[in-house]
Amino acid sequence: MQRRQLSMARAGRSAKLVAMVSPKPPPLYRRLADRVESMIADGSLRAGERIPSVRQFSRQHDVSVPTALQAYMLLETRRLIEARPKSGFYVRPRPAAATLDEPAPARHAPSVSTLSRYTPMVSLMRDLANPALVPMGGAVPGHDLLPARRLARIGASLLRRQPAACNAYDPAPGSLALRRELSRRSLDWGCGLSADDFVVTTGASEALQLALRAVASPGDTVLIESPAFYGLLNIIAQLRLKVVAVPAGPAGLDLDATALALGRGRVAAMVVTPNFSNPLGALMPAENRRALLSLAARHGVPVIEDDVYGDLPHEGDRPRCLKGMDTNADVILCGSFSKTLCPGLRIGYVAAGRHHAAVLAQKTAFTVGSPTLPSLVVAEFLRDGGYERHLRKLRHTYRRQVARMRDTVADVFPADTKVSNPAGGFLLWLELARGVDSLALCAEARAAGISIAPGPMFSPDGRFKNCLRLSCGFPWEDRMAGALATIARLAAR
Amino acid sequence: MQRRQLSMARAGRSAKLVAMVSPKPPPLYRRLADRVESMIADGSLRAGERIPSVRQFSRQHDVSVPTALQAYMLLETRRLIEARPKSGFYVRPRPAAATLDEPAPARHAPSVSTLSRYTPMVSLMRDLANPALVPMGGAVPGHDLLPARRLARIGASLLRRQPAACNAYDPAPGSLALRRELSRRSLDWGCGLSADDFVVTTGASEALQLALRAVASPGDTVLIESPAFYGLLNIIAQLRLKVVAVPAGPAGLDLDATALALGRGRVAAMVVTPNFSNPLGALMPAENRRALLSLAARHGVPVIEDDVYGDLPHEGDRPRCLKGMDTNADVILCGSFSKTLCPGLRIGYVAAGRHHAAVLAQKTAFTVGSPTLPSLVVAEFLRDGGYERHLRKLRHTYRRQVARMRDTVADVFPADTKVSNPAGGFLLWLELARGVDSLALCAEARAAGISIAPGPMFSPDGRFKNCLRLSCGFPWEDRMAGALATIARLAAR
Numbered sequence: 002m003q004r005r006q007l008s009m010a011r012a013g014r015s016a017k018l019v020a021m022v023s024p025k026p027p028p029l030y031r032r033l034a035d036r037v038e039s040m041i042a043d044g045s046l047r048a049g050e051r052i053p054s055v056r057q058f059s060r061q062h063d064v065s066v067p068t069a070l071q072a073y074m075l076l077e078t079r080r081l082i083e084a085r086p087k088s089g090f091y092v093r094p095r096p097a098a099a100t101l102d103e104p105a106p107a108r109h110a111p112s113v114s115t116l117s118r119y120t121p122m123v124s125l126m127r128d129l130a131n132p133a134l135v136p137m138g139g140a141v142p143g144h145d146l147l148p149a150r151r152l153a154r155i156g157a158s159l160l161r162r163q164p165a166a167c168n169a170y171d172p173a174p175g176s177l178a179l180r181r182e183l184s185r186r187s188l189d190w191g192c193g194l195s196a197d198d199f200v201v202t203t204g205a206s207e208a209l210q211l212a213l214r215a216v217a218s219p220g221d222t223v224l225i226e227s228p229a230f231y232g233l234l235n236i237i238a239q240l241r242l243k244v245v246a247v248p249a250g251p252a253g254l255d256l257d258a259t260a261l262a263l264g265r266g267r268v269a270a271m272v273v274t275p276n277f278s279n280p281l282g283a284l285m286p287a288e289n290r291r292a293l294l295s296l297a298a299r300h301g302v303p304v305i306e307d308d309v310y311g312d313l314p315h316e317g318d319r320p321r322c323l324k325g326m327d328t329n330a331d332v333i334l335c336g337s338f339s340k341t342l343c344p345g346l347r348i349g350y351v352a353a354g355r356h357h358a359a360v361l362a363q364k365t366a367f368t369v370g371s372p373t374l375p376s377l378v379v380a381e382f383l384r385d386g387g388y389e390r391h392l393r394k395l396r397h398t399y400r401r402q403v404a405r406m407r408d409t410v411a412d413v414f415p416a417d418t419k420v421s422n423p424a425g426g427f428l429l430w431l432e433l434a435r436g437v438d439s440l441a442l443c444a445e446a447r448a449a450g451i452s453i454a455p456g457p458m459f460s461p462d463g464r465f466k467n468c469l470r471l472s473c474g475f476p477w478e479d480r481m482a483g484a485l486a487t488i489a490r491l492a493a494r
Numbered sequence: 495m496q497r498r499q500l501s502m503a504r505a506g507r508s509a510k511l512v513a514m515v516s517p518k519p520p521p522l523y524r525r526l527a528d529r530v531e532s533m534i535a536d537g538s539l540r541a542g543e544r545i546p547s548v549r550q551f552s553r554q555h556d557v558s559v560p561t562a563l564q565a566y567m568l569l570e571t572r573r574l575i576e577a578r579p580k581s582g583f584y585v586r587p588r589p590a591a592a593t594l595d596e597p598a599p600a601r602h603a604p605s606v607s608t609l610s611r612y613t614p615m616v617s618l619m620r621d622l623a624n625p626a627l628v629p630m631g632g633a634v635p636g637h638d639l640l641p642a643r644r645l646a647r648i649g650a651s652l653l654r655r656q657p658a659a660c661n662a663y664d665p666a667p668g669s670l671a672l673r674r675e676l677s678r679r680s681l682d683w684g685c686g687l688s689a690d691d692f693v694v695t696t697g698a699s700e701a702l703q704l705a706l707r708a709v710a711s712p713g714d715t716v717l718i719e720s721p722a723f724y725g726l727l728n729i730i731a732q733l734r735l736k737v738v739a740v741p742a743g744p745a746g747l748d749l750d751a752t753a754l755a756l757g758r759g760r761v762a763a764m765v766v767t768p769n770f771s772n773p774l775g776a777l778m779p780a781e782n783r784r785a786l787l788s789l790a791a792r793h794g795v796p797v798i799e800d801d802v803y804g805d806l807p808h809e810g811d812r813p814r815c816l817k818g819m820d821t822n823a824d825v826i827l828c829g830s831f832s833k834t835l836c837p838g839l840r841i842g843y844v845a846a847g848r849h850h851a852a853v854l855a856q857k858t859a860f861t862v863g864s865p866t867l868p869s870l871v872v873a874e875f876l877r878d879g880g881y882e883r884h885l886r887k888l889r890h891t892y893r894r895q896v897a898r899m900r901d902t903v904a905d906v907f908p909a910d911t912k913v914s915n916p917a918g919g920f921l922l923w924l925e926l927a928r929g930v931d932s933l934a935l936c937a938e939a940r941a942a943g944i945s946i947a948p949g950p951m952f953s954p955d956g957r958f959k960n961c962l963r964l965s966c967g968f969p970w971e972d973r974m975a976g977a978l979a980t981i982a983r984l985a986a987r
Contacts (some may be wrong), residue, residue: 120855126665126858126863145658149658153657156660157649157653160647160650161646164645165637167642167645167649168839170837171838172620172623206859210860214732218712235858236860239860343661344661344663345664347861347865362613366725366732368697368840369697372840373840
């Protein structure tokens, strides 16, 4: 029991941290329930284990018996504990999540599509602005998970200290202060880039756009993962490029299919997401990375690496970037702080290697430069060392949120449902029964107040009809369990 | 004398306003000299008129005699007053500026260029970061002319009041608060656009880029003014479009040449700057606008209107936009606040009419949206009514700075030099003697610590070799007179 109290205290500390950055602390009983939940999540309390009685719990935490009871009732609602008659409360056996399989890697011949009719099917971004919708659609971090107040304090201080500088142009390649921090961080990515290697962009989207434009012209074909980030498909469609979508699974791109596609016709670039891809959450093994780079070199194809989720492993070290393994100097690295720190500041970057001058010329022509203040804010946040601490907390939070969502999926969906098991990021990919039409499903879910992303959004040619993506970016709310049950019910029809 | 004192007091008020927003007020004698100068500039004191003696002036302004004398000496240095022996001080006859002709409208056949080898010859933006260079190159407002502190206060207050909102995505079309202000302002432009007509962009550059992409594909030909804003040439080059450059003069595009060019081959779009073009400062007469629109309608060519200088007439009402006269709904209006308020916030906009959906889809794909805070800051500044007051002051300042630069040009350049006489904005276009190589001249000037823009930057095919552009965006400094004399000396060789 001592050990248990100790870790309860530890969990309490991190709950306090959350409370510090969150504008309105949740009520006491919910915070108590959250503590117990996180102990279950991190294994301090195991399935089947008996927990203290309500009366003991109230004494241990110095709260009233009704408050303790409320906390236990919430934990029951969350299906985390159960009362056994005449015996007390027990941690429920983990739901069947462990028994749900992962989706098998996609299997289809890599074929070229024009994307001429591609439009993102639903507006996930607009959905996020509507608080009535359960936010499982857009891959966006919940506000309370980000250090908005600290960023705001830095911004306000910069505006006070140097109003004129904040109001002056910051021409491309953008703030040297920020590029120096990126350079420093690139050591963690296994890259060792210099400040001069970077161009600051408006999020990773602009980085991808500039990278693609630097290496491909309208009508050219670009090799992508299948399924792929719909935003990438959107950029490619607007640039009037064609794609060849190569099946991907939990280990990233299928390399045989990649070799096949590269052998078949000229490919202007490959766009890959080795670290926690969107939507699959795939982490490409080191040997696959080497093989991919040697394929790319053999065919003379530049590789565009999207690393927006790289900072978000659920455990262990940050995975390295493909760019760091690149001996051919033809990997273009794109990233941002939108999934970890500040979507609204729109700070992304591109390190384009031999295409640096082309990217810089475009960025200069198209925007002169990005706004000045956001770069300075992010540079100062990175420099003051708050980012690593913040990341540690955020990784833990995303891990818990993903586990929670996954458990609940296993709880409410049929046993033949497949769900991804990512080691980083905050996205889940579900494969439902054959015959489910996820476009119709998502429309019905939306009408029922739930935002999710239908599978075909992630394909240039309407594949993944029975799949959908769930974002676990927002802190778990009890209405999410209800929402998942609703989706399962709609899918069963 | 009473009237004169009154207007001196008025000029004093505006000098105080300048002092309020400027971090370090200039010394007293210089402020006194500035007052007298602005009275000369606005005609309150006329050429040949006698001004008070040093002793009278010291009494009137309650300053010491040495201070009054210093002010008068500075005015002499500035060649604004002269001492006549045994008689006192007089306002000098206006220098020969009035006698310098304006450059004749460009005359060349409109021919198609590929821009494949176009690169801006010098980096005017980078020059601005170097305080050792006299800043007459980049078309950028001097820091002290912009309300950086007020903008900073608004920004800091927004960050305090709504840190989470400032850190959240603001997906395209961008902040409704800002688009509402744009809608309100569009009445002044003669347009009456609604908030839904706008997409917020990263400066006018991104607006022009999106507009061009919406109506033209690589290889298409775009009709532009000759000379044209080099940034536009830069965008067109990056988009791999071709151009047909049509001669322009003080009334804007030559309409006969425009008709000729439109009749000769398919033109995907025209890009025009009816209000104070860059570099000419041309203001297109109303009848020319109507003729241009009817030409465009007849040939089915969309018109992209760059209105970044529209808010900056030197006198009288703000000129209307072409878009307001457009009955064919095929004018795409692009603008920004970079010349009037906040270059570093990068707030631009595009009202694309029938191309709105295409522009919105591109902006969404390429960047998701612009950063959140800058839009909110500008919206609040516009809403609180400070913008009109600020503009009134700024217009007056630019008028004075342009007049001052123009007078000094007339003073130090040969009599056959031509100089534009713009009714708005802050740019001057000089035509030097035939045979002057302005690219070499600008390189030599730069080596001598002076940043200016060579004529060929403004042409797709190297025209305007003996021309150059001077920016009067920075407050007049005495070193500018020396810089102009240096340029004149270098040009004479």
